[in-house]
Amino acid sequence: MLYFVNDYSEGVHEKILQHLIDTNMEQLAGYGMDHYCESAKEKIKKACGCEDAEVFLLTGGTQTNQIVIDTLLQPYEGVVAAQTGHVSTHEAGAIEFTGHKVLELPQKDGKICAADLQKLAERFYGDENHEHMVFPGMVYISHPTEYGTLYSRKELEELSAVCREYKMPLYLDGARLIYGIAAAETDVTLQDIAELCDVFYIGGTKAGALCGEAVVFTGDSMPKHFLTRVKQHGALLAKGRLVGVQFDALFTDELYKEIGRNAIETAAVLKKGLQEKGYRFLLESPTNQQFIILEDTRLEELRKDVQFSFWEKTDASHTAVRFATSWATRMEDVQKLLYLL
Amino acid sequence: MLYFVNDYSEGVHEKILQHLIDTNMEQLAGYGMDHYCESAKEKIKKACGCEDAEVFLLTGGTQTNQIVIDTLLQPYEGVVAAQTGHVSTHEAGAIEFTGHKVLELPQKDGKICAADLQKLAERFYGDENHEHMVFPGMVYISHPTEYGTLYSRKELEELSAVCREYKMPLYLDGARLIYGIAAAETDVTLQDIAELCDVFYIGGTKAGALCGEAVVFTGDSMPKHFLTRVKQHGALLAKGRLVGVQFDALFTDELYKEIGRNAIETAAVLKKGLQEKGYRFLLESPTNQQFIILEDTRLEELRKDVQFSFWEKTDASHTAVRFATSWATRMEDVQKLLYLL
Amino acid sequence: MLYFVNDYSEGVHEKILQHLIDTNMEQLAGYGMDHYCESAKEKIKKACGCEDAEVFLLTGGTQTNQIVIDTLLQPYEGVVAAQTGHVSTHEAGAIEFTGHKVLELPQKDGKICAADLQKLAERFYGDENHEHMVFPGMVYISHPTEYGTLYSRKELEELSAVCREYKMPLYLDGARLIYGIAAAETDVTLQDIAELCDVFYIGGTKAGALCGEAVVFTGDSMPKHFLTRVKQHGALLAKGRLVGVQFDALFTDELYKEIGRNAIETAAVLKKGLQEKGYRFLLESPTNQQFIILEDTRLEELRKDVQFSFWEKTDASHTAVRFATSWATRMEDVQKLLYLL
Amino acid sequence: MLYFVNDYSEGVHEKILQHLIDTNMEQLAGYGMDHYCESAKEKIKKACGCEDAEVFLLTGGTQTNQIVIDTLLQPYEGVVAAQTGHVSTHEAGAIEFTGHKVLELPQKDGKICAADLQKLAERFYGDENHEHMVFPGMVYISHPTEYGTLYSRKELEELSAVCREYKMPLYLDGARLIYGIAAAETDVTLQDIAELCDVFYIGGTKAGALCGEAVVFTGDSMPKHFLTRVKQHGALLAKGRLVGVQFDALFTDELYKEIGRNAIETAAVLKKGLQEKGYRFLLESPTNQQFIILEDTRLEELRKDVQFSFWEKTDASHTAVRFATSWATRMEDVQKLLYLL
Structure with missing residues (x-):
């Protein structure tokens, strides 16, 4: 067969596995406070070219989407996403579970476009009569999309420009990001993403780790008391090292x-x-x-x-x-x- | 030092690690549908002496408490727990996050007693005037408790009897359960717990696994569409094997x-x-x-x-x-x- | 001008006002337990031709939609509605606030059609692979719609048939229902609605009352401990008489x-x-x-x-x-x- | 009998009723945008001696507690209250429904004391190790309490001082406030409350209105987009005049x-x-x-x-x-x- x-059919890449084996009996602090988590975060920031970012390591993709979106949004805001976005369709309502609406935009090959986003933002923020509606509070895109497609640098720039005009953080779901930046046809680098997005995650689960996603908050977008909110969502690993060691390996020697x-x-x-x-x-x-x-x-x-x-x-x-x-x-x-x- | x-300072017990290494390159179905998860569940049911139980593998302790309590309770119900219970104090409000109140009982050495529980249940269910209050819908205990203490078989029987009288499921948080059943002074076995509780979990994270908790629903207490609700809570691992393989090892050769x-x-x-x-x-x-x-x-x-x-x-x-x-x-x-x- | x-620009119809004046100094039980609430419910059931229904009086339209939908749905279910449905667009995310997704269907003149609903239900319930998606748990329609249009008896029958086939309760938002049944062109009566819907509400606010909506649960569709859930939503009036007296007047002498x-x-x-x-x-x-x-x-x-x-x-x-x-x-x-x- | x-056994005070009758056929804007709401708010601010306050009119007491607490708190925060506080005991878990824990303090005759509050705040905010616990984010008191008792001016000053030291807004539930300030033994005025609390409400339902509670946000404590959040909670009356006219009467000629x-x-x-x-x-x-x-x-x-x-x-x-x-x-x-x- x-x-x-x-x-995500196999376990873990052999180099990551070796790092888990090598560090196994070290006695480390819990909850992501160990030096492997620290090292992983530093390497990720360096690879993204944004030393002032903050990185937080989580376990799975839906969990990451749920927590990032719930903590970035105000309670009266929803997240804008493609009708085919993972958060719109295949997360069992994990976003709505935390009280937020997914505001759907039309898609083409899994992507949304700046013009549609601009129209939505203008309609909502253009005048003052929308107090009975959900505020578009941030924008979700996936890259690669659920259809394997990629945004061009230009498309990302345009989306980012609209987001910044309307102060809606741009969040990129990078469950398969390392496949996106490795594509021959792409003109988008990890650094571009760090520059154009307010927050994104680099997927580990689908990229050779056993589990783990690295959320990168660029600028100062990390929500206050984020660790407590992760705990409140039931998502704080006691042995944070499990994800830290894996990302430390993933970002060692590229x-x-x-x-x-x-x-x-x-x-x-x-x-x-x-x-x-x-x-x-x-x-x-x-x-x-x-x-x-x-x-x-x-x-x-x-x-x-x-x-x-x-x-x-x-x-x-x-x-x-x-x-x-x-x-x-x-x-x-x-x-x-x-x-x- | x-x-x-x-x-939970070290990584993973060597035998569990070896099982992870041995199975690493096998191509397996995702989301806990693989044969290691299946095998782990069977071994757990056998060890608990309840073949008709249902077992579900989750990742962490707070996550498990949150999901089990949220899915077992009706929306108008709360969970009864000791004032010192982990769900009452150290989970950053993860239970309230899902809309449920923790109804606190006094504790002694971390334990609640049947008499106090009986009094609370009688007061609430004894007459029909409590529609403006939170219904006590289930009971949470930890064993060992947050103070390392253990319930005796008799104490568990008494709590269980009150719970069954008032149809409030009894849930045992077994984050450190394997230490509890290994204690020299205890008269409580894994089978006793399976017999007296409606649901409990066997902790992996604090018992030599990298992560993972095995929830055992005895009888037919597993909530409908539980997998979807786990997904909705952001807690469904794509590589369910990570937990399955570990519990398979934990329950091999005892x-x-x-x-x-x-x-x-x-x-x-x-x-x-x-x-x-x-x-x-x-x-x-x-x-x-x-x-x-x-x-x-x-x-x-x-x-x-x-x-x-x-x-x-x-x-x-x-x-x-x-x-x-x-x-x-x-x-x-x-x-x-x-x-x- | x-x-x-x-x-809803004026206060209250003079006959309703008179009833409020006449009953003002009567000393009545709180929380809807008074005899005017009782009388109103009986008259409503009679007008609807369903003596075995249960009626509950609430205060406003969005509140009613939120509570009915939240209490009828299982936590893993969402509500199907037209893209232009009030719950989809103009309730500030009140449905998502309670954790449920609004699953949108295309609309024509504010109405959804049975064929689209059938397709959605078939796709979801037709096979067993949708555990990562939100279950369509009930169907919301408004009659008259947000565009003043009306379903025909035949259209309602068809929608109702699909709903019953897939066990999705059909809920009709009747904020303006009394204008709908008064329309010259309609072939839909109050009794038809009671027969074809599992739950609906007769709006008071937009029909000459100061406030108040009467929810009619036909058959045995009323959720368990509904009063407690209304209280939990912050929606239980201490002076339930305020709504009871008004609906008592509304349903006196037609x-x-x-x-x-x-x-x-x-x-x-x-x-x-x-x-x-x-x-x-x-x-x-x-x-x-x-x-x-x-x-x-x-x-x-x-x-x-x-x-x-x-x-x-x-x-x-x-x-x-x-x-x-x-x-x-x-x-x-x-x-x-x-x-x- | x-x-x-x-x-709250009778309807409405005759003078309030008369005002409802007199204004009944005026055509007014909806959702509290009419001039009676405006007038009521101005009169309330004047009576409280705080012209820069913001007033919002809601319908019922539990609703008001739920909305004020939910919107003032950050998601990781809970509300401190007496064990006998209405929010702790008789609101069917309406606070937890919105995701927040009620952190209980001991009470005497229904009141909490500054010393206990100080101890709780010190313990929590004194050092940096409490990220796994619920943050005490605001303080709830009722005045009169559920036992009819009253805080003295000195007790309020002390509570207020602790609240301000730790930046926890002080919220006073005034369901029966007009009975509190009318008491012969009290030394607390409406102005004192406006000075010492960050937010409070003046109850109408238990004070001769048919329904209605006036929330007073002193200083600039009103949460952003409060109207939208009220709508999201299902609590925005279409005919806001119903409450506006009543409070306009309540605050006319004292x-x-x-x-x-x-x-x-x-x-x-x-x-x-x-x-x-x-x-x-x-x-x-x-x-x-x-x-x-x-x-x-x-x-x-x-x-x-x-x-x-x-x-x-x-x-x-x-x-x-x-x-x-x-x-x-x-x-x-x-x-x-x-x-x-």
Whole structure:
């Protein structure tokens, strides 16, 4: 059986595992107060080119989205997101659970555009008659998006400009960020993101860690008493070292780039192979998630040998499916998959 | 420097670590749907002697308390707990965050008693005039308590009887449960707990795992669509294997008993040594947490060589402090500590 | 100055006021336990043709929507509503405040259709893979809608059928219900609504009362301990009589029909007049809210003599505006308005 | 049957009723934007001697407590209150519903003292180790208390001083405030309260209005976008005039003082009569609530002729009961009650 079902099927990258093994019996302070957390944060800030940022390590993606959004928003504010945004659709209402509305914008290939955001902000903040409505208080984007697509530097600049004009913090969900910055076609770097976003997170879970997401608050955007609020959300790990040691390894000798590269290279070979075989793509993705449209009969047959994700029905007899590569994908498995297809 | 500050200073027990290493590159389903989670659950149910229970693996203690309490209670109900209960004092309001009141009962050595619970239940459910008050909907106890003390089998039976009379589920916070069942003086087994409680959790974080708590719903007490509610709380790990593999190891060849034994044996030597040296105890604890009262000058001196926990001021010049042992405590360090004291 | 800005500009209908005056010095039990509340509930049940319903009196519309939806839904469920539904747009996030998502459906003239609802329900409940999404737990419609339009009996039947198939309670927001049932074109009666909906409310505030909405739970849909939950939401009036006496008057000698008739008759004259003068309507409304599209210059001029509601910009130089009639609208004021227009 | 069960058994004081009648057909703006609300606010500010305050009119007491506390607190903060405080005991968990813990202090005759508050604040804010606990963010007192007792000017000054030292806003629940300032024994005026508290409310419901509470934010303590948050809590009345007109009347020609006087004078006669007859008091109350301890057999007998409130069992055969007077109590009924007793 070949696995292309997602990018979190294996455990942890061997270099991260080794760091966990090496540091295992050290006696460390709890709740993220240890020196590995400290070291990880410093390395992340350096890689992002923003020494004055504040970094906080959390455990999972939905948890991170929930806490960042809930703590950045005022109670009367909601978060603007694409209709296809993860927070809009696949987090079981975790945002609403904390009392906030997700204000949906139309999307194209998983992305929102500055013009739509501008229109929404103008309509709301343009005059003074909206006290009975939810205030758009911040903006959520994912990069790569849920469809594997990427914002260009220019698109990010435009979104950031609208956000700053209306004082709505821009938050980037980077669950798969290291695959985004490793993409061949991208003109967006980690430093660009740190410059243009007010807060973002660098995903660990989908990037070769066992768990863990690193939230980067640029400028002075970190909410007051953030640690207490994390605790209040039930999200403060006693052994904070678990995430600290992993991010310390991920940002040592640019391991995160190495991990990103493998996913992108295997995805590129897969994409090229699929194109050559004439498969129809749901959309153009430059990252580790590739979406093609299969006949349903073909799909059933393929299931016998390969695990992949059902995405959506495109018509009565066709289905869009996703193949994902990762840090752990072996080129020989891609070749096998192409052979099967 | 000697470490007796808590029972989660080191990483993970070597046997658990080895299991993580051995299974690392297996490709597994996400969100706890893998066979290690399955195997861990089966072993736990067997160890608890209740094959019809349902087990769910979560990440941390406050998270577990928050989710179990929030999902078991109706919105108009609160949870009854000791004034010193972890949910009452040290979880940053995580219970109230989900809309529920903690209804406090007086405590003795960290424990509540059936008589007080009976009185509260009678007062509330005895007549029909309490619609303007919070309904006592379930009961929370910790075992061992925050003071290291243990309920006797008889005490548990009495609490359980009141709970069942008034249909208030009894929930036991077992963050340190494996130390409780390993205590020499206890007459309470894992099976007793499964029999007398409606839900409880077996702590992993403080018992040699990197993270993880196993919630056991006995009978049919598991709330509907529990997985969705865990997701909604931001607490569903993508790589559920991280906790599954660890609990699979903890419940293989009774590793949890071995871990408990080391903590209890080192604590017993420490306790005996402290008694012989004439130290005053805050209270009598049969488990891995020992509380003594020190003169403040003595305390400051000791800090140079030992890490331990400040507990509370007992008077103007004295302080209660805690020494904790664990699966990782070496007998030679206990000897060194006794020498220093 | 002429007032057509809304249907709650005046105080209270004279017959309701008289009842308040007549009963003022009676000493009555608090919290809705008095005999006027009882009498009002009985009369409402009779008018609805459902003697086994349960009626609860609340104070305002958003409050009613918030409480009914929050108490009917399970915590993991959201409410399905039109994109233009009041709960989606103009309640400042009151639904999300209680932890629930509003799941939006497309709308036409403010209405949703059974086909769209069926599609949503099928997609969600059709297979078992949606544990990471918000469950559609109930359906919200308004009748009349925010655009003054009405569902036909057939449309309601179809919606109700889908709701019952998928066990999603159908909730009808009747803030202006008495204007809906008074409309000349409608084939929907109060009894139809009681038969087809699981819960609905009959608005008082916009129907000649000072405040108050009567929630009707048909069948056995009333949530357990509802009074406590109303109290917990901060919505239980000490002097419940205030609402009880008003609804007692509203449902004595069919006063609610008389009130509805005046609003509909004045609106009909206004509508006919506007049609004759060639005004463009935003949509066809058979009730007390009429929407026309004005040139912006015309609009500014009109403001000097008439109060009406801005609705939305339709293009760069035109605006949709709303004229509302009510129980208190005098025919002579309609004539004056038509003269001005 | 004589009614001494509470102070909200009748409708509305005749002068307030007259004002409602006189203004009934005026066409006014909704949501509290009318000139009666404006006028009421101005008169209240003047009576309080703080022209720069902001006043907001709400509907009920629990609603007011919930909204004021929720909007003044940061999400990681709780409210300090007496164990007997209304928010602690009889609001069905309305405070916890919004995510905040009630941090209880011991009480004497329903009052907390500055020394206890100081101790709590010192313990929490004295050092930096409390990130896992709920921050004490504001202080709630009731005046008169739930037991009819009053703070002295000195006690209020001391509480206020601690609050200001630790930047915890002091909030006074004045559901029965007009009875407190009318008491013969008090040295606390409305102006004193405005000076010493950061926010308080003047109750209307228990003071002769049909409903309504006037929240006074002194200084600049009113939370941002308060109207939106009131709407979000489901508490914004469409016909805000209902409360505006009533408070306008209450503060015209000092009607609130006249109302207070009647309650206090009738209570004084009742108290003196009870003392003379040798009844045992639960505590000494200078306001309109009088608590005596009756033998249970005596109590049952009395129930045939008088309505009063059960308060609490004091021992196996005795019960504390409450008699309340109000603006509407007639002296002849007091005489009749004394005759019966």
